[in-house]
Amino acid sequence: MNQKPEDRAISQTNHELGSQFDCEYISSTIKAAKDPLPWKCMLYFIFISTPFSIFAYAWILSTFVAAVCISIIPFIGCFFWWLCALSWRSLGRIELLATRLCYEADIDIELPPKVYIDLSCECKIFPPILDKYTWRCFAYFVFVKWFITPFTLAYATILFVIWFLPPCLLLSSKGLILLGKTQYDLTRQFLLDD
Known part of the structure; x- marks a missing residue:
């Protein structure tokens, strides 16, 4: 023709x-x-966030129940509450550090709160127990993280599965980065912002 x-x-x-x-x-x-960022986000959501959330939920609830039960023994109960508070603060610090995987490395990130509290604060006797950050860690792992983990795991797994389909790789990468930044912002907002 x-x-x-x-x-x-x-x-x-x-x-x-x-x-x-x-x-x-x-x-x-x-x-x-x-790009390493989607890979790090996938690593965080599938291999770090889910097992850590399950562990933190079980640990915080079991130590809380044990601390309430042991509170009838005055000195041992107070000491046990103090240890529980330090362990909850440690879990919050680990979570804040782990979510850094989901964010760009070139920004200046402030350090999360320390596990041990300076004894010069207002509460002289048991500062970790009465500190706001301690109870934010408790609420974050028992309510917030426990609720969002199944959804983030499902979303990350779906993106991981379609990752290997060449037309979906670009979309999957952007979706993982968005999910990672959302998790990072939520964690910092809940645990750090007043």
Whole structure:
């Protein structure tokens, strides 16, 4: 068939645009596969967040119940509450440090609160027990983290499965980065912001 010169020019232009789009899509897909941030987010959600959430939930509830029961023995009960508070603060610190995997490394991140509290604070007797950060850690792991973990795990697993389908790699990478930044912001907002 003979094509008119203007039809040939249009089809040649469309072919050039299609190949240019293919090259841009392939290069952006390769760039997404090389980006370490989605890989770190996937590592966090599948292998760190879920097991740690289950452990923290069980640990905090069991130590809370034990501390309430042991409270009938005055000195031992107070000491046990103090140890429980320190362990909850440690779990919160670990969570704050672990969520850093889901954020860019080039920003300046402040350190999370210390596990031990300076004894010069207002409460002289049991500062870790009465500290706001301690009870935020308790509420975060018992209510917030326990509730969102199944959803984030399901979402991250779906993105992990479609990760290996080349057309979905770019979308999956962006979805993992968005999920990681959301988790990072939620954790810092709940545990650190007043």
